[in-house]
Structures are given as C-alpha cells and as structure tokens.
Amino acid sequence: MLECMPEGRAEHTIGKINPVKTCQPIGAMYAALGIHGCLPHSHGSQGCCAYHRMHLTRHFRDPVLASTSSFTEGASVFGGAANLKTAIKNVFEIYNPDIIAVHTTCLSETIGDDVPTIIKQSEVPDGKVVIHANTPSYQGSHITGFSNMVKAMVTYLAERDEEVIRKKRVNIIPGFVNPSDMREIKRITAGLGIDMIMFPDTTNVLDTPLTAKYDMYPAGGATVDQIRDSGNSRLTLALGAWSSNAAGAALQEKCGVPCIPLKVPIGLKATDDLIMTLIEKFDAVVSDDLNLERGQVVDTLIDTHFHYQGKMVAIFGDPDIVVPLTEFALTMGLVPKYVITGTPGKAFEEEIGAMLEAAGIQDYIVKAEGDLFELHQWIKESPVDLLIGTSYGKYIARAEDIPLVRVGFPIIDRAVHPLMPITGYRGCLRLIEMISNAFLDRRDRDCLDEDYELVL
Amino acid sequence: MSEETMGDMLEKYPDKVLKNRKKHITIVDTNQACQQIEANTRTIPGIITQRGCAYAGCKGVVVGPIKDMVHIVHGPIGCAFYAWGTRRNKARADDNTPPDKIYSSLCVSTDMQESDIVFGGEKKLAKMIDEVVETFHPRAISICATCPVGLIGDDLGAVAKAAQERHGIQILSFNCEGYKGVSQSAGHHIANNNIMEYVIGTGPDRDPDEKYLINILGEYNIGADGWEIERILGDIGYKVNCILTGDSSILNIRKLHQANLNLVQCHRSINYIAEMMETKYGIPWLKVNFIGIEAVRRSLRELAICFGDEDLIRRTEEVIAREEARVMPVIEQYRKICEGKTAFTFVGGSRSHHYMHLLRDLGMEVVVAGYEFAHRDDYEGRQVIPSIKVDADSKNIPELHLTPDAEKFQEAHVHLNMSKEKYEDINKKVQLGYYEGMIPDMKDGEVMIDDCNHHELEKMIKVLKPDLVFAGVRDKYYVQKLGVPAKQLHSYDYSGPYAGYDGAINFARDITNAMTTPVWKLVTAPWEKQIQ
Numbered sequence: 001m002l003e004c005m006p007e008g009r010a011e012h013t014i015g016k017i018n019p020v021k022t023c024q025p026i027g028a029m030y031a032a033l034g035i036h037g038c039l040p041h042s043h044g045s046q047g048c049c050a051y052h053r054m055h056l057t058r059h060f061r062d063p064v065l066a067s068t069s070s071f072t073e074g075a076s077v078f079g080g081a082a083n084l085k086t087a088i089k090n091v092f093e094i095y096n097p098d099i100i101a102v103h104t105t106c107l108s109e110t111i112g113d114d115v116p117t118i119i120k121q122s123e124v125p126d127g128k129v130v131i132h133a134n135t136p137s138y139q140g141s142h143i144t145g146f147s148n149m150v151k152a153m154v155t156y157l158a159e160r161d162e163e164v165i166r167k168k169r170v171n172i173i174p175g176f177v178n179p180s181d182m183r184e185i186k187r188i189t190a191g192l193g194i195d196m197i198m199f200p201d202t203t204n205v206l207d208t209p210l211t212a213k214y215d216m217y218p219a220g221g222a223t224v225d226q227i228r229d230s231g232n233s234r235l236t237l238a239l240g241a242w243s244s245n246a247a248g249a250a251l252q253e254k255c256g257v258p259c260i261p262l263k264v265p266i267g268l269k270a271t272d273d274l275i276m277t278l279i280e281k282f283d284a285v286v287s288d289d290l291n292l293e294r295g296q297v298v299d300t301l302i303d304t305h306f307h308y309q310g311k312m313v314a315i316f317g318d319p320d321i322v323v324p325l326t327e328f329a330l331t332m333g334l335v336p337k338y339v340i341t342g343t344p345g346k347a348f349e350e351e352i353g354a355m356l357e358a359a360g361i362q363d364y365i366v367k368a369e370g371d372l373f374e375l376h377q378w379i380k381e382s383p384v385d386l387l388i389g390t391s392y393g394k395y396i397a398r399a400e401d402i403p404l405v406r407v408g409f410p411i412i413d414r415a416v417h418p419l420m421p422i423t424g425y426r427g428c429l430r431l432i433e434m435i436s437n438a439f440l441d442r443r444d445r446d447c448l449d450e451d452y453e454l455v456l
Numbered sequence: 457m458s459e460e461t462m463g464d465m466l467e468k469y470p471d472k473v474l475k476n477r478k479k480h481i482t483i484v485d486t487n488q489a490c491q492q493i494e495a496n497t498r499t500i501p502g503i504i505t506q507r508g509c510a511y512a513g514c515k516g517v518v519v520g521p522i523k524d525m526v527h528i529v530h531g532p533i534g535c536a537f538y539a540w541g542t543r544r545n546k547a548r549a550d551d552n553t554p555p556d557k558i559y560s561s562l563c564v565s566t567d568m569q570e571s572d573i574v575f576g577g578e579k580k581l582a583k584m585i586d587e588v589v590e591t592f593h594p595r596a597i598s599i600c601a602t603c604p605v606g607l608i609g610d611d612l613g614a615v616a617k618a619a620q621e622r623h624g625i626q627i628l629s630f631n632c633e634g635y636k637g638v639s640q641s642a643g644h645h646i647a648n649n650n651i652m653e654y655v656i657g658t659g660p661d662r663d664p665d666e667k668y669l670i671n672i673l674g675e676y677n678i679g680a681d682g683w684e685i686e687r688i689l690g691d692i693g694y695k696v697n698c699i700l701t702g703d704s705s706i707l708n709i710r711k712l713h714q715a716n717l718n719l720v721q722c723h724r725s726i727n728y729i730a731e732m733m734e735t736k737y738g739i740p741w742l743k744v745n746f747i748g749i750e751a752v753r754r755s756l757r758e759l760a761i762c763f764g765d766e767d768l769i770r771r772t773e774e775v776i777a778r779e780e781a782r783v784m785p786v787i788e789q790y791r792k793i794c795e796g797k798t799a800f801t802f803v804g805g806s807r808s809h810h811y812m813h814l815l816r817d818l819g820m821e822v823v824v825a826g827y828e829f830a831h832r833d834d835y836e837g838r839q840v841i842p843s844i845k846v847d848a849d850s851k852n853i854p855e856l857h858l859t860p861d862a863e864k865f866q867e868a869h870v871h872l873n874m875s876k877e878k879y880e881d882i883n884k885k886v887q888l889g890y891y892e893g894m895i896p897d898m899k900d901g902e903v904m905i906d907d908c909n910h911h912e913l914e915k916m917i918k919v920l921k922p923d924l925v926f927a928g929v930r931d932k933y934y935v936q937k938l939g940v941p942a943k944q945l946h947s948y949d950y951s952g953p954y955a956g957y958d959g960a961i962n963f964a965r966d967i968t969n970a971m972t973t974p975v976w977k978l979v980t981a982p983w984e985k986q987i988q
Contacts, residue, residue: 003555004562010591014584015566016533023534045603045634046499047509051538053930058542063934065910070499070507072849076607076635083501090502093470094911106532107603107635110573137532138568138604212939212979214914342533392540395561 002376002399009377017373018392020316021342023137024145026052027176028103029066031149034200036221037098039091040066043084043115043132044105059410060179060206060418065216067091067100071107080108081118088122088130097217099224102132103149109136129224131156141343143242143318146176150200150247153227160231160255169195169233170282171257173247175240175264175320176409177423179207179220184421185239185265188275192284197226197233207419231255235281237274240264240320242343264320265423266431267328268297293425300432301332307436307456308386309333314375316340316389317408319348319368325388325407326352328431330359337363337384340370372396386438403438407431457483457824457903457920465915473500480906482835484898490840491895495906496831498638498849504910506802506828506928511535513643513829514632515600517725518651521545521676521701522709524557525628526594529565530581530612531602535634536565544947545676546683547703557595564588568604578610585619585627596626596706606633626706628654638849639829639907641724641805648728649856651709656733659710661864667873668763669697671715673730673741674722674806677702679952681959685721685746688956691775692756693768700726713737713864716871717762719744719755723891724805724830728856734889736858740868743891746955748813749780749787758886764874779957787817790964793972795819797923800916802908802931803945805830809894811926811945814954818964820924824916825894826905835904837893914938924971939979941970 025042029052032040042049049068056064067090069075069083084102091100102115115132124130133152135145150173172189174182179202186203189196204220230236230251236259238248248259260277263270272294278284312335315322319341326336339352348368356364365378376396387393387404391413397404411417421427440456447453462481466474479494499505508516511529516539520527529536540563549555566584568577585597597619599612612629620627628650632643662669670689675682682702689696697715698708713733718741720730730741742762744755753776760772797820801808808825815822827834833841868888869879882888894904905912913931917938925935926945935942943949943966951966953959 002561004557004559004592006591011587012591014580014587015528015564016536017565018540018563019533019537019565019567021533022537023532026534041502045509046505046507046639047512047634048534050506050508050512050930051534054542054928055538057929057933061933063937064930065504065934067502067504068499070501070503070505071635072498072638073635073852074848076603076633086500087502090470090473090500094468094473094502095504105603106568106573107607110604110607136570137534138570138573141533208937210937210939210979212937214934214937214939216910216914216934 002395005376005380005399009381012373016342016371018395019342019371020340020392021141022055023142024135024140024148025103025105025137026055027142027145027147028101028133028135028149029053029064030056030176030202031146031153031200032101032103033064033205034202034221035099035101035153035227036223037217038101038221039095039097041087041091041100041102042066042068042105043080043102043113044069044071044107046070048105055410058412061415062206062208064206067095069108076107076111079111080113081121084113084115084118085122088119088124092123092125092128095216099129099131101149101152102130103135103145104133105135106137109134129157143176143320143343146243147246150244151250153199154230154247154250154254157224157227158231158251158255159228164232166234167195167232168282169197170278171230171233171236171251172196172198173236173238173244174198174201175243176318177264177321178418178421179203179205180419180421181264181423181427184424184427185274188290188424189278191287191290192275192278192282194278194282194284197230198222199227199230231257233257235260237262237277239274241347242319242345263324263327266321266324266427268294268331268428269327270324271424271428290425297425297428297432300429304432304436305333307439310335311385311439312337313386313388314338314379314384316370316372316375316393319343319345321408323348323351327355328428329388330355332432332435334386334435335361337382338365338375338378340367340375342369342371344369386435388435403442405434405438457901459483461919465912465919468911473503476500477912482904484895484900484902484904486900490836493832493835493904493906495827495835496638496641496829496850497847499907505907506909506930507639507907509634509640510632510636510643510646511600511602511634512539513640513725514630514647515539515643516543517640517676518644518647518701519598519600519630521547522598522704522706523547523560524553524594524705524707525596525598526559526562526564526588526592527598527600528581528584528588529600529602530577530605530610531566531568532604533565533567535602536563543676544678544950544952545702546680547677552707553705559592559594573604573608576608576610577605578615581610581612581615582619585615586622589623589625594625596628599627599629601629601631601633603634606631626654637853641829641831642850642853644725645728645853648726648732649854652729652732652856652858655706655709656712656729657710657736657861657864659707660714662714666695666714667716668694668768669715670694671697671712671718672699673718673720674726675699675702676722679948679954681746681953681955684953684956684958688752688756688775688779692760692771700729713739715739716873717742719759720891721746722806724827724834732856732858736861737864738860738866738868739871740888742886742888745810745813747807747810747959749783749817749957749960751810751813752956753780761882761886762888763872764878764882783957783961786961787964790968791817791819793968794964797971798823798920799924799926800824800922801945802826802828802913802927804828805834807945809834809897812897814960814963817960818967821899822902823920823922824903824905825898826908828907830906833891833893835894835906837896838891910934924967941976943967943970
C-alpha cells in the first residue's frame with residue numbers, strides 16, 4: 001500500500017496530491033438540499049452534477065436529486081443562458097419543486113454567465129422561487145460553496161417585517177454537518193424549550209426511511225416561508241465559522257438579527273458553549289435529562305481515560321469539524337500532533353495553534369490547504385497512534401498500520417454514520433466509544449497471548 | 457409495454473421534451489426489420505440524466521486504470537477528487553511492474569485557483585510535472601484537461617511535449633474538457649485516439665513464435681473481471697498480451713500490436729482502437745461477451761474457431777465442461793429463486809446488453825434496457841454506422857484517419873497464421889469485426905430507452921413493477937425507496953468479479969440476496985398494517 005511514496009521528504013509545493021478538500025459546487029448542492037421542496041441545479045457541465053450527486057449519495061446512502069444545464073461546447077463558447085432558461089422551464093414543468101437553487105461551476109464562472117439576469121429572464125411560475133449562488137470551483141473548498149449557498153438563502157429570501165415584534169426564537173445555521181447532527185442540535189434546543197428555525201436542514205431529506213412510498217421531495221428541510229421568517233427571529237447562531245458566518249452576518253445586516261458565531265458543538269466544551277449561549281439569550285433552564293447527558297460524558301471520560309490519554313493523533317478534515325474535534329481530543333487527553341484541513345484560511349492555523357499551545361503541546365504541525373501526501377510524509381518521519389478523519393485516510397492507515405476513526409465528510413466506506421451524531425453530549429459518547437475501541441481493538445490484535453485480557 | 461402506456465408515462469413532458477424523448481424510446485417489435493433509436497445526442501437541460509462528462513470517460517474510464525502512469529488532472533480540485541478511487545478498476549504488482557511503480561491510489565491535481573484561470577495554468581502544470589517526476593519517477597505521466605482548460609487556452613500538448621523532452625519519459629495529454637461531446641463517450645474517443653497515436657506500436661514487435669497472443673480491449677478489471685477472464689483464457693492456452701486498460705501497464709500497451717487477435721468486450725469505449733488497429737496493422741477483432749455462462753461458452757467457442765486450431769478447440773471444450781460442471785449446480789440453486797423474475801438494466805454503453813445473458817442463465821428477463829452514452833450501433837448493430845449522422849456536438853471530436861503501416865501491416869489471415877481461404881471460411885462461421893447490438897437479444901414488447909432519466913425510470917418502475925433494477929449509484933437509493941431492490945452494475949456494489957464462471961456465482965448470490973434479504977418482508981410497520 002502506497003509503496004510508490006518516496007523515502008524521505010519530497011518537494012511538494014504545487015497542486016494537491018491526495019486532497020483534503022473538494023470543490024464549491026458540491027457544498028452548495030448539499031446546502032440546497034436542506035431547503036424543503038428544493039431541486040438544486042448545477043449550472044455547468046453534466047459531469048459536475050453527476051459527480052456531486054454521486055459523492056453525496058455515497059456518503060449518505062440516500063437519493064440525491066439535482067438537475068443540470070448540460071453545457072455542450074456551444075454553450076461554453078456562446079454562454080449558458082439558453083441552457084439555464086430551458087432547464088428552469090423544464091424543471092418546474094416536469095419536477096415541480098417549490099424552489100430551484102442554482103449554483104455555478106468553474107465552466108459557467110469562467111465564461112462569465114450572469115446568472116441573476118438569466119433567472120430574471122426565465123419562466124418562473126407564480127409562487128415558485130429561483131435563487132442562486134456563485135460557487136466557482138477554483139476558489140476555496142466545498143465548505144465555501146456551502147457557505148455561499150446558505151448566504152444566498154438569506155440574501156434572496158430572509159425578510160424583516162418591521163410591523164412584527166421579533167419572535168422569541170433562534171435561527172440556527174448548523175454548518176456542513178450530517179443530518180444526525182442537525183437532528184441532535186435541534187433536539188438540544190427544543191429540550192431547552194426554545195423555538196427555532198434551522199436552515200439548511202437536511203434531517204428527513206438525506207436520512208429518510210424506506211417505507212416503499214417514495215416522494216421525490218422528502219418531508220424534511222427548512223421551508224421557503226421559514227427562511228423568509230428567519231429575519232424576524234431574535235438571534236442567529238452561526239455554527240462553524242467557515243460554513244455559517246457569512247450567512248449569519250448577512251442576516252444581521254439585512255434583517256438586523258444579531259449573530260453569534262459558535263463552533264459546531266462537537267465535544268464537551270463546544271456543546272457547553274452552545275447551551276450556555278442559548279440559556280443566557282433565552283432565559284432557558286437546563287433539564288435534568290440534559291444534565292444527565294453531560295454528566296454521562298464526564299463519567300465516561302474519567303472511566304476510560306487510560307484507554308487513550310497521552311496517545312498521539314493526526315486529525316484531518318473540514319475546518320468546522322476539525323476545530324472542535326481537536327478541542328475535544330485535548331479534553332480527552334489525546335495529543336494532536338498533526339492537524340490539517342484542505343480548506344484555505346490562516347485563521348485555522350491560528351486557532352488550532354493557540355489551542356495546542358494552551359495545552360502545552362509544542363511538537364505539532366498545523367496546516368490549512370494541506371493534503372494527505374504531506375500528512376503521510378510527516379507520519380513516516382514521526383508516527384502517530386491514531387488517525388481521525390475521512391475515508392481517504394485509509395491508505396495511510398493501512399500503509400503505516402495506524403487505526404483510523406472515521407469522522408467528517410466524506411465517509412464512503414462505512415455505513416450508518418450519517419444517522420448517528422458526533423455533536424452534543426450523545427455525540428461525545430460516540431466519539432469516545434470509537435476512539436477507545438480503536439485503541440482496545442489494536443491492543444487485542446497486537447498483544448501476546450499472555451497479555452490478552454478479558455477485562456479492559 | 458404498449459405505446460399507450462408509453463404515452464401516459466411521457467404525458468408530463470413539455471412538447472419540446474416529449475418530441476425529443478420519444479425518439480429515444482423504442483418498444484421492440486421483432487416483426488420490424490430495422491428498428492431504430494436515437495442516441496448520442498445532447499441532453500435536455502434540466503432533465504435529471506444519468507450521464508456524466510467527457511473528462512469522466514477519458515480519465516475515469518480509459519486512462520485512469522493504467523497503473524504505472526501518474527495521472528495529473530489539470531483543473532480545479534473537484535474533477536480529480538471525484539475520480540479518486542471511485543472506479544473499481546483493480547490493479548496489482550506483477551513481474552513487469554513492482555509495487556512502487558503503481559500509482560492507482562493517488563489523486564493528483566494542479567488545483568487551479570482563480571489566478572490560474574485569469575493568467576493561465578501552464579507554468580503551474582509544468583512545475584507540478586517536474587515535482588511528480590522528482591517524487592515518483594514514474595514510467596509515464598498523463599495530463600487530463602477539465603472544463604476551464606480549453607476556455608483559457610492552456611496548451612496541454614505543448615506543456616506535455618516540453619516536459620517529455622525535459623524528463624525523457626512519455627507524457628501524454630488529453631484534451632477531454634467536460635463540455636466536449638454530449639457524454640462520457642467523447643472522452644473515450646479522445647483517450648482512444650491518443651493512446652493509438654502515441655503509445656500502441658511503440659514497443660517491441662511480436663515474436664514470430666507466438667501464435668495465440670490476444671488482447672482484451674474494453675475490459676477495465678472492475679471487481680477483478682479481467683483477472684477471471686485471464687484465468688479462463690490462460691487455462692485454454694491463450695496468452696493475454698494486454699488488457700486495455702484494466703490492470704494495464706504502459707509497457708504492455710506499447711506492445712498491444714503484438715496480438716494475433718483483438719477481443720472487444722466493451723464495444724462503446726474501445727471500438728475506436730479496435731478499428732484503428734485493424735486499419736493500421738491488419739489485426740482482426742472479435743466482439744466477445746464474458747458475462748454469463750452461455751455467453752462465455754459462445755465467446756470461447758467463437759474465439760477457438762478464429763484460430764482454427766484443433767488442439768485449442770478441444771482444450772476449449774475441456775475447460776468449458778470443467779467450469780460448467782463446477783458452477784452449474786450452484787447456479788441451478790439460485791435459478792430456483794430467480795426464475796420468472798424481471799429486471800431493468802440501465803448502465804453505461806455495453807453492460808445493459810451483456811448482462812441480459814447472465815440474467816437469462818438465472819431465468820430472469822430484462823424487460824427494459826438502456827444506455828447512458830451509447831451510440832446507435834450499440835443498440836442496432838454496427839451495420840448502421842454508415843447511416844449515422846454526426847451532429848454538431850460530436851463533430852469536434854477528432855477522428856484519427858490512419859493508413860496501413862508500411863512495415864507492420866499484415867493481412868488478417870497472416871496474423872492468424874492461416875491461409876486466406878481458411879480465414880474466409882472462418883469468417884462465414886464467426887463474424888469478425890462486427891457487433892450486432894442490443895436489439896437482436898430483445899423480445900417483443902420489451903423497451904429500449906436511451907439516456908433514461910429519473911422521471912422515466914420512476915414511471916417505468918411503477919407501471920412494470922420489476923423485481924430488480926440494475927443501474928448506478930445515483931438511481932439505486934430512490935429505486936429502493938420505491939420498494940424495489942436495486943443493484944449497481946457500474947460498481948457491483950463493491951463485489952465481483954461478475955464475469956466468467958466465478959463471476960456468475962458471485963452475481964447470482966448477490967442478486968438473490970438483494971431480492972431475498974429478510975427485511976423486505978418487514979417494510980410495513982404492524983400498526984400501518986392495522987390501519988389498512
């Protein structure tokens with residue numbers, strides 16, 4: 001496995017080898033699916049839409065439907081306006097969504113298609129909506145695309161009705177997380193007795209049941225009306241800076257809804273922060289059940305710390321996941337040695353660096369815009385005990401015989417994960433279980449017979 | 457299916473769409489002499505199609521599986537990312553290619569940024585090539601273009617040529633921008649052209665003592681299909697010169713022209729090289745189908761007839777008998793469960809037809825079939841090729857016009873080591889250089905749909921209620937939500953091989969499992985049953 005990799009450090013200053021990011025449009029597609037009755041539309045080549053649908057569907061093992069402008073060479077030269085207008089007409093007539101969310105691709109961006117104008121010139125039936133986001137694949141990452149689409153939801157739809165008193169309600173922009181995590185965040189918020197609008201919301205969109213009754217548009221997703229009404233909420237929580245800040249800031253500017261940026265609630269501290277913010281701003285009270293959940297995490301951490309404390313880990317993935325995940329790793333007593341994301345942003349390096357320094361760790365490498373080729377090089381020089389990240393880490397895991405705990409997007413070689421949270425206190429327990437088990441499985445696998453223990 | 461039912465299904469379409477789609481749907485009527493179907497035309501914008509793009513056909517399908525080349529994708533990060541490890545073209549080390557020369561698990565991209573789009577990406581690409589050579593010392597490198605490349609005018613050919621001179625290794629460039637053509641098919645053609653022009657024939661010529669060298673063209677070793685076929689052919693006494701491009705090495709592709717005979721498995725993706733090798737070298741080709749026991753039997757027999765060698769013919773029968781004795785009892789068990797059931801097959805450009813045979817081995821009938829990106833000849837047979845009009849979208853895909861090679865061309869019968877009379881005799885029994893297409897294997901009332909879309913598939917499932925649907929990953933999950941088992945026939949749901957004899961058993965087991973997994977009987981909750 002990976003015998004082709006060079007011995008010793010190789011110069012890798014250009015491009016990416018084994019990336020830890022992908023392109024904007026897939027993020028925009030995922031965000032758009034979080035709107036009820038929405039058909040995402042890919043304004044570009046067929047290949048983009050095909051690949052994005054393929055990848056999302058592999059991760060979620062659920063249908064992902066989207067339409068495409070199907071650019072040919074002609075459209076690439078003369079412009080894609082005709083394709084988009086035809087597409088919008090056909091989509092409403094054949095598939096009848098409530099809303100079409102158009103995102104661009106490197107093709108339509110390079111040729112400079114003016115999407116807002118094209119939309120204005122299109123046939124949009126009464127009561128239907130078309131929104132768009134510019135998501136060129138040669139900028140940022142899939143997280144940027146997600147952020148751009150969520151921001152577009154705000155700029156197109158959110159409204160403030162000055163006649164109406166602000167509702168005692170929170171908007172939650174959950175970030176690029178699994179439906180199970182959105183579900184968990186909603187559960188915690190509802191458990192505090194607080195009304196909320198979550199958008200995008202892919203619960204009951206990408207984690208749907210099989211009942212032999214199929215609806216092209218699943219029951220879930222934030223409705224267009226809800227997103228409109230978000231301008232009348234009292235507060236927005238933007239979870240995950242890269243995914244959600246832009247939309248939160250736009251909502252503040254457009255509708256005067258104050259926005260508090262928070263981490264995605266992975267880990268004890270980040271979950272505490274979410275709950276503290278909610279109870280402060282909404283005068284809520286933590287229920288006995290929630291208290292119990294938190295206490296169970298503390299209890300489990302104490303009970304199991306010797307399974308993993310002091311072990312060195314490498315963490316890679318999307319910044320909004322990696323930041324709180326690293327924080328929780330520190331809470332667990334793990335030692336993050338290499339932390340990378342493929343998404344650009346110096347703030348990532350600063351934030352993680354500060355965390356590690358505060359924990360007294362000095363021997364580490366943090367990198368934004370990194371890739372797995374580099375990570376493998378570092379690991380070959382100085383190994384770690386555990387990898388935490390996406391399925392793409394499995395090649396390094398096998399080559400260097402290091403266990404891999406799968407967290408993040410995409411995970412395409414295991415199932416069930418999109419249905420199980422890693423956020424909230426329940427999510428903490430799941431993370432502890434996966435990490436503890438990884439070390440214990442390793443111990444069972446590698447020890448001598450005389451050290452093979454029944455009780456661990 | 458009747459025309460009336462078809463009409464109901466298409467009722468929802470706007471007029472323009474209806475007019476277009478009608479031409480792409482044909483209800484089989486065996487009384488009609490030459491039924492036609494429209495294919496390889498542009499997709500209607502807004503339609504939820506199964507198709508992908510030319511880059512996928514080039515890098516993903518044909519070029520990517522070459523294991524000892526580093527494949528650099530010149531473009532923004534996504535194209536390389538989505539083609540990373542997602543196609544199951546298996547590769548392994550062998551006598552010719554040690555493990556450290558295999559790059560199959562790599563994803564290499566120039567990760568074009570806005571500044572590259574504005575100012576051009578050639579310098580970046582050239583530098584990345586330098587670093588890749590320095591780091592991996594590969595035997596060869598491929599560079600595949602993505603959509604922006606053609607628009608901004610990066611000259612991949614020039615970059616490749618300069619880098620080739622700098623480093624002394626072969627560097628192939630492919631202008632397979634995603635917007636070219638109408639589907640993956642354009643990418644196959646572009647890949648075939650370059651491989652033919654720059655790789656095939658540059659290696660050593662055939663050792664005159666070799667008499668049974670064959671190539672398997674259009675076999676990508678998905679789930680180890682290629683290795684299973686190689687096993688069977690090796691047992692009989694053939695020597696597989698090269699599989700194009702499953703588990704292939706550039707060294708083998710260079711000597712592709714050594715073969716006495718070319719076998720073509722996937723007609724759509726590789727017919728171009730088969731034709732061009734016949735023109736340039738005179739090497740004949742035989743369409744085979746190694747999917748299905750009866751199909752394998754037929755292909756092996758036809759192959760043996762082509763060589764006209766008594767020992768080979770006898771050995772073929774021995775291997776067939778031995779293998780069938782081994783697998784038929786197992787197949788019979790599965791057949792009991794599968795008998796009488798119906799299926800849909802919607803795959804790329806060949807499998808929808810090939811698998812009809814394996815399914816018939818199990819007593820199942822494919823009632824609706826279609827291709828994503830095939831041309832009319834894949835449906836109707838190669839005899840219609842002269843009558844196919846090349847439309848505007850396909851006109852820009854270059855055609856290589858080759859002529860017989862001055863030194864290396866030989867007549868077909870010479871390649872097969874026989875007299876011209878004997879060769880002509882054989883050609884009467886086995887049609888070389890021909891593919892009859894899908895329609896001859898279909899029955900009255902069955903349906904062919906080209907470039908099937910979500911709306912049509914959903915409708916057909918509701919009307920015809922198949923027992924099993926074979927398609928890709930983007931259709932699998934909503935089909936299952938409809939209560940119908942769905943199996944991926946691009947990726948085999950990560951199983952395989954499905955070719956040959958071992959493959960038939962794997963396939964039978966997997967599809968039977970799909971139809972009989974116990975939870976299908978527990979779909980309706982007990983309280984829902986009460987309400988009913």
